[in-house]
Amino acid sequence: MQRLQEKLAACIQRGDKAMGLFMTSGFPDPESTLPVLREMDRGGADFIELGMPFSDPLAEGLPIQRSSERALQAGVRMKDTFRTAAAFCAESNTPLLLMGYANPIHQYGIAAFCRDARNAGIEGFILADVPLEEHLPFAGEAAASGLGLVHLIAPNTPDERIREIDRATTAFVYAVSITGLTGSGLGAIEHVETYLKRARSMVRTHPLLAGFGIRTHEDAVRLSRHTDGFIVGSALIEKVETLWNHESKPPKTHYEEIRRFVRALKNGDKGAEEENP
Amino acid sequence: MEKTHPLPDERGHFGLYGGVFVPETLIPAVEELRKAYEAARKNPAFRQELDTMLTDYAGRPTPLTFCKRLTTTLGGPKIYLKREDLCHTGAHKINNTIGQILLARRMGKTRIIAETGAGQHGVATATVCARFGLHCIVYMGEEDVERQHLNVLRMRLLGADVRPVSSGSRTLKDATNEAIRDWVTNVRDTFYIIGSVVGPHPYPMMVRDFHRVIGDETRRQLREMEGRSAPDAVVACVGGGSNAIGLFYAFLKDPNVQLYGVEAAGEGLNGRHAATLTQGSPGILHGAMSYLLQDEDGQVQLAHSISAGLDYPGVGPEHAWLRDTGRVHYASATDAEAIEGVKLLSKTEGIIPALETAHAIGWLPEGIRGMAHNEVVVVNCSGRGDKDMGTIAKHL
Ligand SMILES: Cc1ncc(COP(=O)(O)O)c(C=O)c1O
Numbered sequence: 001m002q003r004l005q006e007k008l009a010a011c012i013q014r015g016d017k018a019m020g021l022f023m024t025s026g027f028p029d030p031e032s033t034l035p036v037l038r039e040m041d042r043g044g045a046d047f048i049e050l051g052m053p054f055s056d057p058l059a060e061g062l063p064i065q066r067s068s069e070r071a072l073q074a075g076v077r078m079k080d081t082f083r084t085a086a087a088f089c090a091e092s093n094t095p096l097l098l099m100g101y102a103n104p105i106h107q108y109g110i111a112a113f114c115r116d117a118r119n120a121g122i123e124g125f126i127l128a129d130v131p132l133e134e135h136l137p138f139a140g141e142a143a144a145s146g147l148g149l150v151h152l153i154a155p156n157t158p159d160e161r162i163r164e165i166d167r168a169t170t171a172f173v174y175a176v177s178i179t180g181l182t183g184s185g186l187g188a189i190e191h192v193e194t195y196l197k198r199a200r201s202m203v204r205t206h207p208l209l210a211g212f213g214i215r216t217h218e219d220a221v222r223l224s225r226h227t228d229g230f231i232v233g234s235a236l237i238e239k240v241e242t243l244w245n246h247e248s249k250p251p252k253t254h255y256e257e258i259r260r261f262v263r264a265l266k267n268g269d270k271g272a273e274e275e276n277p
Numbered sequence: 278m279e280k281t282h283p284l285p286d287e288r289g290h291f292g293l294y295g296g297v298f299v300p301e302t303l304i305p306a307v308e309e310l311r312k313a314y315e316a317a318r319k320n321p322a323f324r325q326e327l328d329t330m331l332t333d334y335a336g337r338p339t340p341l342t343f344c345k346r347l348t349t350t351l352g353g354p355k356i357y358l359k360r361e362d363l364c365h366t367g368a369h370k371i372n373n374t375i376g377q378i379l380l381a382r383r384m385g386k387t388r389i390i391a392e393t394g395a396g397q398h399g400v401a402t403a404t405v406c407a408r409f410g411l412h413c414i415v416y417m418g419e420e421d422v423e424r425q426h427l428n429v430l431r432m433r434l435l436g437a438d439v440r441p442v443s444s445g446s447r448t449l450k451d452a453t454n455e456a457i458r459d460w461v462t463n464v465r466d467t468f469y470i471i472g473s474v475v476g477p478h479p480y481p482m483m484v485r486d487f488h489r490v491i492g493d494e495t496r497r498q499l500r501e502m503e504g505r506s507a508p509d510a511v512v513a514c515v516g517g518g519s520n521a522i523g524l525f526y527a528f529l530k531d532p533n534v535q536l537y538g539v540e541a542a543g544e545g546l547n548g549r550h551a552a553t554l555t556q557g558s559p560g561i562l563h564g565a566m567s568y569l570l571q572d573e574d575g576q577v578q579l580a581h582s583i584s585a586g587l588d589y590p591g592v593g594p595e596h597a598w599l600r601d602t603g604r605v606h607y608a609s610a611t612d613a614e615a616i617e618g619v620k621l622l623s624k625t626e627g628i629i630p631a632l633e634t635a636h637a638i639g640w641l642p643e644g645i646r647g648m649a650h651n652e653v654v655v656v657n658c659s660g661r662g663d664k665d666m667g668t669i670a671k672h673l
Binding site for chain 2: 056065077078101104106128129134152153157161176
């Protein structure tokens with residue numbers, strides 16, 4: 001968890017907004033996940049969330065649903081996710097988190113999961129269907145393994161509960177920007193900003209990052225005015241999906257395009273052009 | 278409504294099972310629901326409103342029918358049927374949708390959503406929405422839209438917007454995912470009427486409370502007809518488990534009453550089936566910890582049953598607890614046994630049961646073996662079979 005904390009602290013100190021990027025393990029296919037993660041890293045990700053595919057991802061919109069289904073159809077299992085994670089962590093210092101749902105972890109065994117995650121070099125995890133009410137067994141094992149457990153808040157979360165979540169979370173507070181699924185539109189941006197301002201005033205202990213519905217650099221700039229950073233998932237998944245559906249083009253250009261897409265998310269169109277390896 | 282056993286606890290746990298495994302966005306909604314239901318269940322005016330609608334609109338109490346020819350044919354204990362098939366809309370499901378719609382109205386919710394498998398819950402939801410002029414959206418797997426087409430037509434006639442779900446299993450599991458996604462997206466004005474004793478707390482408790490009228494009536498009726506309020510055995514089919522818990526609840530405290538829940542064994546327990554409690558293991562799906570059909574990696578497996586209403590890889594958390602404590606025996610019946618059950622009840626009693634119910638009937642010849650002639654068995658006739666005639670016709 002320390003690498004993630006240090007990374008976020010460094011971003012905050014520099015006055016930069018941290019960029020977290022989500023990618024489903026096993027997507028677009030089991031062999032390509034690792035090279036995709038590399039490009040996300042080179043493109044400027046401050047941390048990466050590796051999605052653990054689940055058969056019933058009930059907080060996801062269509063792009064991430066499709067990516068999970070595709071990964072599962074390709075036979076991706078938890079041990080493959082750990083293998084990909086370990087390979088990534090061996091070659092990069094960029095913090096890696098796992099994101100997913102409670103059941104695969106429960107089935108793996110929470111303690112065994114935390115142990116294997118730590119051994120792979122993972123910093124922590126985020127579970128979309130484990131609220132404060134149910135987090136203790138997960139938080140206990142995570143802490144015992146030195147892993148973080150990131151909690152989410154939503155626009156309809158009451159003030160006092162946001163404060164409670166700030167106390168319970170480790171690493172950062174994940175502000176879901178809308179009442180909706182991943183990949184939804186942001187809707188009326190003033191509402192999102194009002195909510196993030198409110199959240200900012202409640203979240204005093206941990207960094208605050210906004211995610212869900214962020215598709216462009218402009219969205220990111222606008223939302224992270226009130227937060228320490230932002231997280232992009234569905235837009236990147238869609239980018240990868242489109243690239244890999246173009247069988248005719250060689251994968252090499254796919255990877256370049258991913259890097260450019262990620263750079264543009266972070267720096268705008270200007271940044272996307274600058275190739276500084 | 279007094280409780281006959283002190284579960285769930287305040288956080289919705291039945292032992293290890295239950296709870297609220299939902300995205301943060303839904304926490305305010307389940308919290309609002311929990312408080313509203315807590316207030317309503319203590320409120321005599323709500324109770325009165327509920328009882329009146331169950332009587333005047335749903336047709337309660339439903340009869341308890343002694344099955345003379347079925348009893349003779351099987352040559353064992355005296356068999357009674359609790360006639361939930363005679364409820365308005367043709368199944369027990371309306372007990373619950375009446376309770377939830379009255380609650381939704383009290384909470385000022387204007388948009389109603391539901392999931393459905395067999396379409397019985399969808400019809401029961403569309404019905405109460407029509408009755409109160411509320412907008413109703415029903416999610417239904419594409420496969421079920423096909424095999425329960427009659428119910429799709431009924432829902433549309435009742436004014437509901439039926440949305441076919443094409444993801445995953447294309448049956449009840451994914452219809453439920455889609456309903457939950459809708460709820461997350463429209464959480465402020467939407468009331469989700471769940472169709473069984475599943476989902477996050479307080480649903481499993483609340484839906485049970487709305488169905489316990491089945492068992493409570495049975496006790497009274499049995500006292501009049503048999504001179505004793507407790508039978509020797511009680512049998513019900515188990516999909517999510519609502520008709521079963523509704524009948525069992527009145528007898529949980531009576532250790533002399535044997536309770537049997539019959540799951541769908543589909544093509545057989547070695548093939549594709551929906552026997553969650555018999556063959557599954559503990560896991561987390563649709564907001565609660567319970568038994569689940571899942572693979573080694575915790576991916577939820579596709580269930581299979583000839584009956585759309587039992588074709589679900591999960592089950593209510595209270596049943597998980599009742600299984601572990603041994604209070605209820607869970608058995609199963611195959612697709613073929615269910616078809617035999619339909620034929621048996623139709624020919625001996627002139628009652629065509631739903632394919633779900635037919636699992637309980639199909640299990641009887643085996644299940645009652647060894648019981649004496651003077652013993653009494655009550656079977657929950659959870660629904661009527663009209664909706665299944667297309668499927669049944671293929672197997673006659
Ligand atoms: C007639 C009937 N019986 C039983 C069921 C199964 O549900 P549960 O186990 O919740 O009673 C259904 C579900 O659609 C049904 O329509």
